[in-house]
Every structure is written in structure tokens, then in C-alpha cells.
Amino acid sequence: SQKIEQNSxxxxxxxxxxxxxxxxxxxxxxxxxxxxxxxxxxGPVFLLLIRENEKEKRKERLKVTFDTTLKQSLFHITASQxxxxxxYLCALEGSARQLTFGSGTQLTVLx
Amino acid sequence: xxxxxxxxxxxVIGTGKKITLECxxxxxHDKMYWYQQDPGMELHLIHYSYGVNSxxxxxxxxxxxxxxxxxxxxxxxxxxxxxSHTSQYLCASSGWSGGQETQxxxxxxxxxxx
Numbered sequence: 001s002q003k004i005e006q007n008s009x010x011x012x013x014x015x016x017x018x019x020x021x022x023x024x025x026x027x028x029x030x031x032x033x034x035x036x037x038x039x040x041x042x043g044p045v046f047l048l049l050i051r052e053n054e055k056e057k058r059k060e061r062l063k064v065t066f067d068t069t070l071k072q073s074l075f076h077i078t079a080s081q082x083x084x085x086x087x088y089l090c091a092l093e094g095s096a097r098q099l100t101f102g103s104g105t106q107l108t109v110l111x
Numbered sequence: 112x113x114x115x116x117x118x119x120x121x122x123v124i125g126t127g128k129k130i131t132l133e134c135x136x137x138x139x140h141d142k143m144y145w146y147q148q149d150p151g152m153e154l155h156l157i158h159y160s161y162g163v164n165s166x167x168x169x170x171x172x173x174x175x176x177x178x179x180x181x182x183x184x185x186x187x188x189x190x191x192x193x194x195s196h197t198s199q200y201l202c203a204s205s206g207w208s209g210g211q212e213t214q215x216x217x218x219x220x221x222x223x224x225x
Contacts, residue, residue, distance in 0.1 A: 043216025
């Protein structure tokens with residue numbers, strides 16, 4: 001069956017450090033992968049999309065990599081700030097051409 | 112900021128009541144979605160629509176129903192609310208921007224059924 005797995009444990013890092021979040025998937029052949037941010041009690045907000053033929057994508061302090069051989073995407077936040085604290089979700093297009101979300105990784109950046 | 116709205120934001124209601132959760136978007140998107148999310152848990156797709164008069168059930172079985180009579184409006188109805196329906200309901204629409212299709216979410220409706 002199709003599965004999306006993100007860091008099961010919450011991630012705590014010190015301000016200024018780089019946060020790295022992992023998204024692994026099985027039984028998908030995605031044309032692209034997306035990352036969203038969700039704050040408590042609010043809907044997710046789209047951050048980045050990376051296509052299967054792209055190895056890396058950057059947007060300001062964010063960097064996403066996509067390895068279709070390892071079936072893994074890494075999401076990096078450099079020079080992290082307390083305002084980056086949130087839950088980060090990866091999402092893939094599934095067999096029914098609908099976006100399926102991972103359970104998310106809760107990131108806390110400590111001042 | 113996405114132009115997608117949900118009302119009410121919070122709703123506390125007794126068992127057996129009929130409720131309708133409203134969702135509207137002003138972006139002209141054809142595709143719209145309803146997700147259910149419990150605190151700290153993943154999003155589950157319960158309904159989606161590809162356009163007017165098109166509705167489909169999602170991955171998670173739900174006793175709710177939806178309608179799509181107008182492009183901008185995608186309400187979700189529970190005929191008889193039960194405590195098991197207590198959850199957060201998120202509406203989304205998707206459109207193309209910068210050569211990619213992404214989803215835009217509303218703020219959600221937090222439902223508590225007593």
C-alpha cells in the first residue's frame with residue numbers, strides 16, 4: 001500500500017541552526033512532491049514544490065531535495081528562527097491523482 | 112493570503128442536529144476539497160470536486176455529504192451530528208500558479224459535537 005512517512009519525533013533545534021526534515025514514501029511514483037507549513041489551528045500553507053527531474057530547489061532560507069531512487073525528500077531551513085516553529089507536511093500525488101499528505105513533523109526552534 | 116473562507120470557525124452542537132459547514136473561494140478554482148484532521152494527526156481527504164455538479168468521496172469514509180452548484184461554493188453537510196464527528200474540517204481549492212498546481216487552504220472549522 002502507499003505510504004508517506006515523516007520524522008515521527010518532534011524536532012527541537014537551537015535558533016540559528018539548520019533544521020532538516022525527512023519525507024520518505026513507498027509505492028508512489030510522484031511527478032512532484034510538495035511541502036506545506038501548518039500552524040496550530042490553521043490550514044496548511046504551501047511552501048515549495050519540487051519535480052521528479054529536479055534534484056534541489058531553494059526559496060529564501062528553504063531548500064528541498066528530491067531523490068526518486070531513495071524515494072526521499074529532505075526539507076532544510078537554514079538560519080532557523082523561533083518563527084519557523086510549526087508543523088511541516090510533505091504531500092504527494094497518489095494513484096487517484098489526489099494529493100496525499102504525510103502526518104507532518106513538528107519543529108520547535110528554541111531561542 | 113489565499114482567498115478561501117470557511118464559516119463558522121468554531122461550532123459546538125448537540126447530537127442529532129443537522130449542520131452545514133460553508134466554504135467559499137474567490138479564485139475561480141475548479142478543484143475543491145474537504146479534509147478532516149484531528150489534533151496532531153494527518154489530514155484525511157473526505158470529499159473532492161473537479162467542478163460544478165462533480166463530487167467524489169475521498170480516502171476516508173465520511174457520513175457527510177457535499178454539493179457543488181456554483182464554482183465558488185462547496186458546502187459540507189452532516190445530516191445528524193454525532194460525537195464521533197468532532198474534529199477540524201479544512202476546505203481547500205487548487206489552481207495553477209507559476210506553472211505548478213498547489214492547494215490553498217481555508218482557516219478550518221473546529222467542530223465539537225456533545
